[in-house]
């Protein structure tokens with residue numbers, strides 16, 4: 001196909017592949033979210049940093065909006081372009097540049113999938129701190145640019161906390177290296193160096209402040225031993241208090257993953273597997289834990305965790321482990337609960353972070369929405385972090401018939417979540433209408449954006465900017 | 466069509482790596498033909514949704530994309546939702562063909578089958594030429610051997626070796642008369658001619674029934690996938706030739722001793738899609754390559770695995786009309802496959818699908834492992850002895 005003038009200009013810069021065919025562009029309209037998509041005019045599959053610089057520069061010169069994207073698997077609308085935009089596809093920037101065991105870090109391009117990186121690290125007995133549940137296909141760049149979390153979060157918190165430094169192409173086309181790597185001779189090894197932490201500015205920025213082209217990530221020894229167990233609690237309050245105790249006593253150190261399940265999910269799974277089970281005997285909340293580390297450390301921590309749980313009315317809930325959680329491990333996947341979980345229905349995922357005491361109110365919001373919107377199936381879950389928890393409201397809907405309605409219901413739910421003290425971590429277009437609620441924070445972000453991107457070409461609207 | 470709207474857009478079908486499951490990459494078309502997302506499982510679903518919603522799409526690009534899928538089904542294997550992009554591709558192709566939009570190389574391949582009853586377009590009277598000097602063909606045999614068009618026309622050495630090995634094992638076979646040989650329909654089905662495929666398959670079923678044999682033994686992987694779903698009057702057992710040998714070894718009815726030339730060194734077994742991906746039905750769910758590896762190891766061969774393996778192995782590019790639509794891309798797929806085996810140290814790559822054997826041999830790459838059919842390999846390196 002003959003390229004347009006813009007296409008020719010973009011293609012002329014390097015090895016980039018420029019796509020202008022409508023059929024190829026269909027795939028760039030939206031991500032996994034319920035946020036409306038747009039029709040981009042072109043997509044550029046960048047193969048080098050030079051391609052990125054050239055694309056950003058061309059977009060700037062023409063004042064055409066530019067959206068960055070990799071696998072497009074985020075459910076927050078961070079990668080959804082506006083009509084006429086250029087999409088910079090970073091997925092082919094996927095090289096593992098270096099695994100530096102002396103410095104304890106991996107230097108990668110943003111489009112590398114967690115699956116590819118873990119495979120390489122695994123050969124050296126190493127692994128990553130935090131990996132999203134979609135790690136097989138999800139990219140490192142996409143995760144850190146949208147505040148990823150997942151396995152590893154009880155120990156390391158968020159994907160951003162595992163970033164040692166970045167290389168970023170700014171909206172001007174200039175290149176920035178953050179942390180110790182600001183000094184070329186020093187390279188990446190310290191994130192907090194020289195002055196304020198500029199790395200953090202690009203984490204969770206959803207491409208609105210620049211294109212990440214290199215990422216230095218901390219690497220860790222691969223745990224030698226793994227086991228799972230589940231604790232059941234009589235209500236959300238006691239579960240929340242237990243989580244606080246767990247965290248303040250640093251008992252999360254050998255926990256690789258922790259998932260909190262609400263009463264409906266517990267009931268569905270247990271009664272589904274054992275129809276005769278007495279519903280009244282079921283806990284209302286449970287925390288499923290995947291412990292990894294040295295064998296003796298895991299055994300010691302598990303005993304302490306179970307003892308701690310008892311203080312809050314917690315009991316060993318081996319049945320849930322047996323019928324569900326341990327199976328995920330047997331299936332040889334750390335991409336917990338992913339495979340098949342979303343089968344046969346689309347879901348809106350509204351992701352937020354909260355302090356532990358907010359947990360009961362978070363589940364109340366879901367319960368209220370079940371009553372207000374019985375046309376959708378509502379579910380909720382928690383991911384345990386080093387501090388606080390992440391919550392997911394999951395709204396199953398029929399994409400073909402309920403697309404508009406689920407958006408309205410979700411927006412309302414997002415506002416309710418904010419009302420009880422939950423804050424979004426994966427923001428994007430899904431939360432953009434609510435960004436004004438973050439007052440001076442958002443105003444400051446807008447000033448930063450203006451300074452770095454005076455033409456406003458990078459991911460306009462995504463963060464309400 | 467409701468399923469079109471269940472795509473999560475998780476990107477698994479586009480690119481993923483899952484070491485523990487033997488997944489290195491997913492889509493051969495994206496890897497070796499064009500990396501644009503319009504050529505992926507997810508892309509095909511998106512295009513189908515757009516069509517369903519009445520969006521105007523450039524027709525030539527649409528044809529280019531929908532006819533450059535190998536229909537390998539790897540996207541179906543990895544899809545966590547259980548969506549079936551390869552099936553969708555076949556349906557859209559059929560709709561395109563019906564509207565007279567089949568690309569010329571595809572129409573030519575279909576024409577071969579419709580006119581000559583084999584995908585290679587060989588004159589029907591030459592169909593049994595491969596069997597000219599083979600021992601083991603008997604008009605009164607109870608077992609019917611159908612090599613399939615790939616073996617009989619493009620990989621005749623495998624057809625010959627199969628008959629020869631079966632003969633040594635005590636199973637003489639009967640062949641269909643050349644003029645009654647028909648295609649199983651699979652090559653037509655995957656390129657968008659389901660009605661013609663059905664007609665071929667029916668005629669083949671009639672010929673099989675007419676042969677009076679109670680058992681049909683096949684070489685073709687697609688034939689197996691196609692015929693295991695066919696109802697035969699009087700009930701006919703459908704097997705891959707490997708099934709017979711495997712059973713006989715398991716029952717201690719036959720044994721193998723290495724020939725003087727000895728096994729050639731590490732061998733790789735190709736995970737042909739129709740024989741290893743459950744999305745292809747009974748034949749895929751039977752995991753032949755895994756069983757072939759087990760047998761070879763039992764015979765004392767050293768086997769090596771390519772990085773991508775099992776149900777998730779990346780297609781070698783032989784099927785779906787890929788070699789006809791885009792021969793260079795199909796050759797790159799074959800090349801990639803062989804290199805991946807070479808990387809694992811294989812000196813021979815064995816396939817139980819003659820279609821894959823012929824395609825890999827044609828790919829023309831140098832310094833890569835030799836390619837052999839499973840029966841060619843057995844015959845070349847082992848003496849077979851029936852055990853009384």
Ligand SMILES: Cc1cc2nc3c(=O)[nH]c(=O)nc-3n(C[C@H](O)[C@H](O)[C@H](O)COP(=O)(O)OP(=O)(O)OC[C@H]3O[C@@H](n4cnc5c(N)ncnc54)[C@H](O)[C@@H]3O)c2cc1C
Nearest residue numbers: 070071072073074078132133138139142148149206207212
């Ligand atoms: C069912 C399901 C479960 C999921 N579970 C999790 C989970 O547990 N944890 C989690 O964190 N995520 C999860 N995700 C979301 C997502 O899959 C992961 O975060 C993934 O790693 C994102 O990578 P991506 O390549 O898909 O990013 P994309 O969706 O392509 O992009 C995400 C954001 O990052 C920006 N971006 C991408 N690349 C760059 C770059 N180079 N420079 C600047 N900005 C960039 C984009 O503009 C966009 O705003 C889940 C998704 C699904 C569908």
Ligand code: SF4
Nearest residue numbers: 492534535537538540
């Ligand atoms: S069937 Fe194979 S070639 Fe076709 S889209 Fe799926 S993975 Fe790609």
Ligand code: SF4
Nearest residue numbers: 472473475476478544
């Ligand atoms: S793997 Fe399945 S759900 Fe995921 S993008 Fe592909 S077709 Fe859609």
